[in-house]
Amino acid sequence: MASNAAAVAAPRPLGVRAPVVQGLATMYLGFVVLLPLAALVWRSSREGRHGFWQAVSAPEAVAALKLTLVAAVVVAAINAVMGTVLAWVLVRDRFVGRGVVNALIDLPFALPTIVAGLTLVALYGPRSPVGISAAYTRGAVVLALLFVTLPFVVRTVQPTLLELDREMEEAAASLGAGRLTVFRRIVLPNLVPAILSGVALAYARAIGEFGSVVLITGNLPFKTEVSSVYIYGQIQSGAPGTAAAVSVLLLSISLGVLLLIGAVRRWAWRHDVG
């Protein structure tokens, strides 16, 4: 058949016609994501260099940013340890209900952040039934961030741990290495890229978090106010220029972390191959 012969001679482009797919998809991305961000950057630049600097160096803005970055570091560090422990327990340990625990890890991803905040207020708020009130303290900020970032390290370490060859550990053990030595010298080095990648994801999430912190922290300026809450306050009080400037700063930090994640992944990939 002639039509078949023609098709063999000149195979058509794969999938839908190329320009249509990439054109529409890219336009959608530009319209949904890039255009609003361009408006944000434009608005912050309208303040001029001086205005921008004034906005981001206002004492309340600086206090909020400091708290955000420090709390995120604390949260990332706790996640690095507890996330690895949880991943270890889920992969290497055997106990009844392991499947349920494994499914529970994803709950913070699925639960709306405001609901996460509400549950924390219920247990650790002013009317706490256990008598622990963390409300309106910096501890509450850390607690809320820990809740929402719980899955990141567990979910990046778990697959690596599953794939890890047990023979190396057995060889080390048979040569007389203690449990701790095996973990420190054999297991941990293999997990480092996964832990770092999970920690970076948790960090990026933590510095932008809003919904889970608004209820329990009380949003006290200079004390428990994080950057996203500060930006929210500036929008509500009719200072979009200030809000835009601080937003651009926060956005650049997130972007930096995102690039770092990419670098860590490439580094890990090269280690895997080499």
Add this chain to the structure above:
Amino acid sequence: MARYALRFAGLSYLAVLLVAPVGLVFWRTFEHGLAPVWHAVTTHDARHAFWLTILIALIAVPANTVFGVGLALAIVRRRFPGKGLVNAVVDLPLALSPVVVGLALLLLYGRLGWFGPFFERHGIHVVFALPSMILATIFVSLPFVVREVVPVLREIGTEQEQAASTLGASSLQTLVRITLPAIRWAIAYGVVLTTARCLGEFGAVSVVSGHLVGRTETATLYVQDQFEGFDLTGAYAASVLLALIAIATLVAMNAFRPKEATR
């Protein structure tokens, strides 16, 4: 025993951080039986809030699914200038604070924004109305389908598609009969994640909606308003309903994931 110590540490961390707070809210909600809960989630404002949340998800999820698959196809199968940028921008919503997203939309469509005057002249309400809430939700839930579909597209390669094309299938036939069936579980998983994100969105919608009770208030905003208005029963009941949706999402996630792994 080190094993038991680790198990104890991991599980107690989970209990203190996650299980106890969520469990307490469930217990507090159903403390006085089902009737007050039912009453609290069927008030006019609550019903409207949940309906609005569902409506927004009904628009945002299909949009992000169709364009998400398109974006994944473009990223994996095509070469075009700016592809690296597209790849990076797709992940951007995951790293942005939802408040910043809301502000960016305000500055684009608001009264003083680029498009604000245009819409105002034509009497179209974007900000503090449904359109901006939909745009905000689409923005924050954009990456999920793309990120689930991209690795699967890479993995399946182009051999089958090339074979189909060689045998005379049109590009549309190749897409519908070869490519889409191969990535259907990845799409399903992505859709579940997108839906969860849409139903739970709070920060971005909070900025662009203006919190107009009974008009631009979604389920998550309703939770906040009830809590701050000291209607704990209402806040808890709506939260539990949202949490039940989240748990259903978890079940769906677990149902879709193994198939993906063994495929």
